[in-house]
Amino acid sequence: MSLKTWLQRHAVVAHVRCADRLPEETYRQVLEELADLSPVVQALPPTAALVDLTGAIRYHGTTAHRLGEVLRVRTISRLGVDVRVGIGPSTTVAATAQIPLPSGVLTIAPDQAADWLDQLPVHALYGIGPRQAATLRDYGIHSVGLLTDPRPVVPPHPCPPPPRCAAPSTGMPWLVPPSAPPSSTWSSVSAYACAAADRPPAP
Incomplete structure (x- = not known):
């Protein structure tokens, strides 16, 4: 099995990270916003979370990148909190994608993941x-x-x-x-x- 085929068969994962020193109550509210997009959310206290978007993409009839943008709009408008969102075919790809972002959404497609990772230090x-x-x-x-x-x-x-x-x-x-x-x-x-x-x- 080729690497690209292997990646394409995997889930779509979002790694969401808030600013440091986020109040606990606000963090809980961010998790609630995530749960509105997908029922599969794993909290990574104190400021991050993983979200499985595989089923959410089909349910909402849109793309993973669009869901990441919707999440940012909701957290900013409702909570006054900006987030950075990395999206990829695995937890590692998604978590790595969000590291360089000051804010915003970076989506790595399954067929781009291997080449994108290879060139990183x-x-x-x-x-x-x-x-x-x-x-x-x-x-x-x-x-x-x-x-x-x-x-x-x-x-x-x-x-x-x-x-x-x-x-x-x-x-x-x-x-x-x-x-x-x-x-x-x-x-x-x-x-x-x-x-x-x-x-x-x-x-």
Whole structure:
């Protein structure tokens, strides 16, 4: 199965985020506005939520992008709260789409998701923190495209020779193997290689 076919078979998800330090009561009212668009809403306190728009698109007879715009109009006019909305074929795509927005709606179509993700720097992927992004860059992974590529990354420069240290009892030099990347880093890379970009497992 191709990546595009795999993505097209998945749901339409919206990641909605309000401004920081939103009062709890106002946040609850935003969730109520979301529930008017779709019955499938997952709160992500204190200021965000996920919305499954798959059924809502058919029910309202419109597009996902239009539903995102309707939501913004309602929250601004009724609550005085602007939101930013990322929409995509998966939670990760939708959440990543809303990150660069000061406000507004960004919709990533299923057939555009793979190409859109591939050109992003690793730090722009939702769920990757600064320290994790720095570690990935140290190993030559600068873009999401490289992160999701199942082929091994070849370092641009040859590795330096391993350092030597003296054995405590004999004074003979020992070869110290280069330290491996932290297991937590590679477990994250492994997870994001297929799941974060929502790619199908490699055959």
